[in-house]
Amino acid sequence: MARLSNLMLLLLLVWVVSAFTLLPISRGISVRTAGKWPYDHHDQSERTNAEKTALQQQMADKIDRLPGQPPVGFDQYSGYVTVDAFAGRALFYWLVEAWTDAPNKPLVLWLNGGPGCSSIAYGAAEELGPFLIDPDASTLYLNSYSWNSEANLLFLESPAGVGFSYTNTSSDLNNTGDASTAIDASRFLINWFERFPQYKNRPFYIAGESYAGHYVPQLAHVLHNHPVTKKHSLSHINLKGILLGNAELDNYADSAGQIDYWYHHAMISYETYLGIKKHCKWNHEYYTDDCYNLLGYAQAYEIGNIDLYSLYTPKCLNGSNSRVISRHKRRLKGNEFVNQIPNQLEEPAYDPCSENYAEVYFNRPDVQKALHANTTGISYRWTACSSTLFALWQDTPDSVLWILKELIAAKLRVWVYSGDADGVVPVQGTRYSLNSLNLTIKSPWFPWYMPNQQVGGRSVEYEGLTFVTIRGAGHEVPLLHRGPSLVLFRSFLSGQSVPRQKRT
Amino acid sequence: MARLSNLMLLLLLVWVVSAFTLLPISRGISVRTAGKWPYDHHDQSERTNAEKTALQQQMADKIDRLPGQPPVGFDQYSGYVTVDAFAGRALFYWLVEAWTDAPNKPLVLWLNGGPGCSSIAYGAAEELGPFLIDPDASTLYLNSYSWNSEANLLFLESPAGVGFSYTNTSSDLNNTGDASTAIDASRFLINWFERFPQYKNRPFYIAGESYAGHYVPQLAHVLHNHPVTKKHSLSHINLKGILLGNAELDNYADSAGQIDYWYHHAMISYETYLGIKKHCKWNHEYYTDDCYNLLGYAQAYEIGNIDLYSLYTPKCLNGSNSRVISRHKRRLKGNEFVNQIPNQLEEPAYDPCSENYAEVYFNRPDVQKALHANTTGISYRWTACSSTLFALWQDTPDSVLWILKELIAAKLRVWVYSGDADGVVPVQGTRYSLNSLNLTIKSPWFPWYMPNQQVGGRSVEYEGLTFVTIRGAGHEVPLLHRGPSLVLFRSFLSGQSVPRQKRT
Structure with a gap:
């Protein structure tokens, strides 16, 4: 760990020296897309005009109603935020405000991984968003366990090249990696907060899963460390913590853990x-x-032809799962929804083919129009993951554990969770990662309970970091175990332990 | 292993010397209930009379119809077989003949474990029998995956003190252990085959789960090794093989495997x-x-308050699970049943409380009357497991692996299976046991497939022993994964590998 500490010191030194330039967050790899903060060019009058334009844009981004969507009482916005005007790079977001009392609820940015996968395809449309897509790919039904019961959710397709996010400089796609992704995401946030000033200073969290185990800490690092934070455009970003699910954190630990996990799961x-x-x-x-x-x-x-992301559920074999259609047809009306939160005991049936429906739905022209998406006429179809980005991905550090240490030291809330039936980023790898941090145990390993008294998983609380497992859930926890994922999310936002049950 | 081999030689020697006396099968523990074979007392005329009486008893054992039972086309018999007339010890059995073509299907004895648990409470009424008990505990519904589609099933409550099996010599219960259990079971079989001569020479298999990992090999050992086998009453017992599920085989391997398993399953x-x-x-x-x-x-x-026998399913918390009642109400009629075998894709919903319903149903006087059970007016309620027997259990050898070796050498079919989500006798312990046998691998580890192309589990075939895992199933495989358990059972009976799928 000494090597990491030295590197951290070195990085901090370089930060201070270079002051206003965004720096690489992955060690030893130079930033290809470095630039100045957008606001350094503007004087006061320009800023005022910019604010007016931004607010107009916010109203333009408001979603009337998505095709096939049931009526709801909360607002949604979606559209593009430019992160590099010169290159023509813009990122697509979808803001889903909280079901009730949105102004008093925190803002949570959700990022999916890949690299190259869409937070809209997975997070929004399959996992924690308010609407799930029917197998007919034309109607939406309510997710009774949507995380927007607790927070305003900001889904971002990141970086450019993912989903609807685009660049007009095609060479950008050859040069994308962790560092530029974090920088563009931070630029997105700065501009997005200008468009949504009502969210300035709101408690803000960054959450994500899988390869977002890189994105989330790296973005937090940029937001937290940039020396202009206190006096410039980042000062209103009230970053309180991060939440990482089945996250890639350390190549060695994840790989060693994966093999141990495979063997001990009889794979x-x-x-x-x-x-x-x-x-x-x-x-x-x-x-x-x-x-x-x-x-x-x-x-x-x-191993066989299983869903390696969810070891004990059926695999989607033919692109759709007709068995579950009838169950999904039970759509709920808006009013029922409010009453049913929190904690239905019965989760909807799991559909292993659900990720296919997004690829149909989000390519519909009426859906794209309603979302203010693809306004520039992208020359390729919207896909859940970009194989181009994945194949050409540049810098990817072996470990982000040093950033977790930094964020812990900065007193940010750091939670890590793991669905324990994931064979891709298995719980065992995450445990090896966390063990290597040598943190002090505050609350030793304990089971946690759902309101129906079933064990949701286990947890251990270290000084500065909380780890939670979700029993039986695969890689996409909010998809596979909706109820426990919502309990986990509530606990994270409240900063309280996941619920314990007193032994009787 | 040298110690085991020497012991085996010693045992064989003692067998030969003592000829007509049943001997201990657990090493170093003397037999408390040794006696002579029942037929050694009879001359030819007595035997003929005994045969007549036995056939009359068979007809008396025929079950008309159980309370709440749907109509079926196969025959059932149940009743008592005396194993020690002097002590007044009798074992209760339930024979469920095959759904079709019973005379040409093999006979399979099923044993549950404990020690002290009933094969009727678990095997017959919850796992592989044709009837499952509704949560109302008064009606039965058909199990579309009953193993009697493939074989005639003989469920035995063993030893005396389990379920309806009784002894009039109460001290017997203080002296029960592995050795006397195997001896009584072999006496039961000898007498039972006299009562059911149509089953003599029928291909015969012994199957069981959990602590029946002791019972099954030990009984096979007695049947296989007794020197009178070829000329006396055992000669018509055509033992072809054994099938062991989530079986206790070796204390060291099972315990070490359990702890490794618990840790690597984030428990x-x-x-x-x-x-x-x-x-x-x-x-x-x-x-x-x-x-x-x-x-x-x-x-x-x-670990928390989970069902340790099935890590990822809900635990029965309040004695009944009202959620699943409506699903269980979908009872099938007999004719539909025939058409639905084989291989429905959708298994009935799992009910974690199902084992409670048997304790109500089998204590009903009308049920006991229909089953010809409790004819002597046992002074205690029928229970799924006898805590008395469990607490007072005597001899239990640390390992039965030496018997597996013996049976393999004798060319019996030996299959071992393991639901891989069982935390009590975990797959990892069974793997350690089988590894320690140092068998030659014939077909290396491979995935096997259900007809719907989902992975049923994995398998490895050794010279003389086949090991099969069932993906995601807990301890009671035929209860938890009915479809895969039936595929496994068919493969076992046919002596063929579990189904492979060619990679496309």
């Missing part, structure tokens, strides 16, 4: 497990052919 | 795991207070 043979332990060093410089071959063998011949 | 903390690894030697002679305390702490404070 691979003992012989293959021993071979992988012997030949894989989990370091890009030392990956051997034997390691690659064994990993390939395990996946091709041992 | 216990790293600290507790390390402590248990350090302080528990998994040997009765070396259990330390620290070990006991850590195990107690893990269960009391870390």
Whole structure:
């Protein structure tokens, strides 16, 4: 860990020296898209005009009603925020305000991972958003466990090249990596808060899952560390904490944990497990052919054609799951919805094909029009994940644990959760990561309970970091275990432990 | 393993010397209930009379119709078979013949574990039998995945003191253990085949789960090894193989596997795991207070109030689960049933409280009368498990792996399966047991598939032993994953591998 600490010191020094320039957050990789803060060019009169324009844009972004959407009592906005006018780079967002009392509820930015996957395809339309897409891909039904019962939700398609977010400088796509993603996301936030001044100084959290285990801490790092924070445009961003789900945090820990997890979940043979332990060093410089071959063998011949993101649920095999259609047809009306929050005991049936419906729905012209999306006529279809970005991804540090340490030291709220039936970023890898932080245990490992007295998972609270597991949930926790995910989200926002039950 | 081999040789020697006396099958523990084979007392004319009486008894055992039972086309028999006339010990059985073509289907004896638990409460009424009990505990509905689509099923409440099986010598209950259980079960079989001569020479298998991991091999050992087998009463018992599910096979392997499994399934903390690894030697002679305390702490404070037998399903909390009643009300008629076998895609909803319904149903006087049960007026209620037997259980060897080796060497079919979401006899313990047998791998670890192309689990085939996992199933596999359990059972009976799918 000494190496990380030295690097942190070095980085801090460079921050101070370079003052107004955004810096790389991934160690040793130079920033390709560095620039000045947008507001450094404006004088006071320009700023006033900019504010007027921004407010007009906010009203223009207001969503009337999405095709197939049931009536609701909260407001939604969506549209583009330019992050680099010269390059023509703009990011697409969707703001879903809280079901009730929005002005007094916090703002939560949600990011999905990939890299290259859309927070709208996954987070908004499948996991924690208020509307879920019917298998017919033309009607929406209410998600009784939407996180907008607790907060205003800001879904961002990040970086450019993901979903509706675009760049007019196609070479941008060849140069995207962690550093530029964090910088563009911070530029997005600065501009977005200008468009939505009512959210300035609002308690603000950044949440995400999977490869957003990189995005979220990196963005928090940029927001937290930039030396202009206190006097410039970031000063109104009231960042209170981060929430990371089944998050990639450290290549070594995640990889070692994944193999241990696979073996102990009876997914691979003992012989293959021993071979992988012997030949894989989990370091890009030392990956051997034997390691690659064994990993390939395990996946091709041992694990089988399962949904590796959710080990015990059926896999979507034919693109739609007719079995669940009838259950999904039980759409709820708005008024019923309010009464049903919180804590229905029965979650809707899980549909393993749900992620396919988004690819149909969000390519409908009427949906794009209602969302103020694709206004520039992007030359490709909207997809849940960009294979181009994934394939061309540049800088990706081996570990972001040093940023977690930094955020903990800065007294931000840092929560990490893990659906314990995920074979891609398994709970065991996350545990290895957290163990390596050597934090002091404040509340030792304990089970937590849902209102119906079923065990939701377990938790351990360290000084400065809370870890929560969700029993039986796969990678996309809010999709797979909606009720427990909402209990978790409430606990996070309140800063309280997940609910304990006294033993009787 | 040398110690085991020597013991086996010693045992074989003693068998030969003592000829007609049943011997202990658990090493070093003397038999308390030894006696002579029942037929050694009879001359030919007595035997003929006995046969007549037996056939009359078979007809008396025929079940007309159980209270609340839907109509079916197969026959059922139930009643008592005396295993020790002097002590007044009799075992209760329930024979469910195959749905179709019963005379050409094999006979399978099913045993549940405990020790002290009823094969009727679990196997017959909850897992693999043709009738399941409604939450109202008064009506039965058809199990579309009953194993009697493939075989004639003989459920035995074993030993005396379990369920309806009784002894008039109450001290028997203080002296019950593995050895006497196997001996009584073999006596039961000898007498039962006299009552049901149509089953003599029928392909015969013994199956069971949990602590029946002891019963099944031990009974097979008695049947297979007794020197009178070839010329006496056992000669018509055509034992072809055994099938063991989530079976206790070896204390060391099961215990070590359980702790590894708990930790890697995010049930216990790293600290507790390390402590248990350090302080528990998994040997009765070396259990330390620290070990006991850590195990107690893990269960009391870390794992939480889950169903340890099925990690990812809800626990039965209030004795009944009203949510599932409406689904269970969909009872099927007999004719529909035939058409629906095989392989419905949708299994009935899992009801975590189902084991409670048997305790009501089987205590109903009309049910007992229809079953020819409790004819002697037992002074206690029928219960799914006998806590008395469990508490007073005598001999229980640390390992039965040496018997598996013996049965493999004798070319019996030996299959072991494991629902991989069981926290009590976890798949990891079974893998450690099988690894320790050092068998030659014939077909390396591979995934197997259900007809709907979902992965049912994985399998590895050794020379002489097949191991199959059932993905996501807990301890009671046929209850928790009915479809996959039936596919497994068919494969076992056919002696073919569980279904592979060619990779496309």
